Amino acid sequence: MPRLTDLAVLLPLVLAALAGCDRTPPAPETPGMSSAAFFDAGRFADVWHVAATIGDPACGPHAETWAVTGAGRYRVTGTVCGPSGARTFATEAAVTGPGRIERRMPEGTEALWVLWTDADYRIAVIGTPSRHFARILSRTPEVRPDLMQAARDVLRFNGYDPAGLQPH
Numbered sequence: 001m002p003r004l005t006d007l008a009v010l011l012p013l014v015l016a017a018l019a020g021c022d023r024t025p026p027a028p029e030t031p032g033m034s035s036a037a038f039f040d041a042g043r044f045a046d047v048w049h050v051a052a053t054i055g056d057p058a059c060g061p062h063a064e065t066w067a068v069t070g071a072g073r074y075r076v077t078g079t080v081c082g083p084s085g086a087r088t089f090a091t092e093a094a095v096t097g098p099g100r101i102e103r104r105m106p107e108g109t110e111a112l113w114v115l116w117t118d119a120d121y122r123i124a125v126i127g128t129p130s131r132h133f134a135r136i137l138s139r140t141p142e143v144r145p146d147l148m149q150a151a152r153d154v155l156r157f158n159g160y161d162p163a164g165l166q167p168h
Contacts (some may be wrong), residue, residue, distance in 0.1 A: 032131060033043075033158045035113040037101030041072050043115065043121045048137035050168045051148070054155070055133030057081040058166040061141065067091070077105055101126075116154040123147045123156045134160050 023115040046070045050062070062080035072095035079086045093103035099114040115134075116124040123143060126135035136143070136151045143151075 003012075023127065032117070033113070033127075033131070035097070036116055037098045038116050039117070040121075041074075041095050042068060044117070044124070045074065046139070048124065048139065048140050050135055051138045051141075051143045052136045052151075052165040052167050053133060054135075054160055054162075054164045054166070055131075056135065056166070058168055059086050061168055062086055064137070067098075068074035076101075093118075098113055115158050116145060117150070118150065125151045125158075127155070127158065131159055136165070 007079055030164065040090055045066045047065050049063045058079035062079035062081070065157045067075045067077075069092070071076050074093040075090070076093050077088070077090045079088050081087075087107065093101050093112075093143070096102050096111075101112045103110050103112065111127045111129055113129060115127055117124040122139050124137045125134065126137065134155055136155075138147075152165070155162045155165075
């Protein structure tokens with residue numbers, strides 16, 4: 001059994017060693033923003049209607065179809081708004097981490113984070129880590145008010161201003 005005097009000598013040595021340790025956590029990739037840790041790539045697949053967006057021009061209703069092509073991989077087709085109205089697109093996408101997806105678009109590779117889905121994958125909130133834009137996606141063209149409010153709250157929590165939402 002150690003004596004009290006032994007502990008008195010060791011304690012300052014242990015504290016000095018701990019003081020030299022870097023206990024600072026690494027800086028987050030995007031401060032105040034997080035992707036869905038329990039994201040299920042298989043459940044995310046299928047048709048999503050774009051209910052509202054931030055930083056993406058509105059040009060009428062549009063949707064995306066996410067079809068699984070392999071483990072954590074999708075073929076994504078749909079419509080997006082361009083300078084002269086809606087245009088179609090088709091691309092490949094890959095899951096790069098929990099709730100994190102990269103897809104190739106004509107403008108370049110786009111990082112999308114799935115910020116939230118409800119438990120039944122009826123609604124999802126996705127956004128770019130730069131907060132350049134975000135989308136509220138729904139399995140149906142009409143979104144229940146309580147789910148839309150939850151999506152707005154998720155956007156606010158992740159540093160977006162929901163006042164900028166454009167309905168589609």
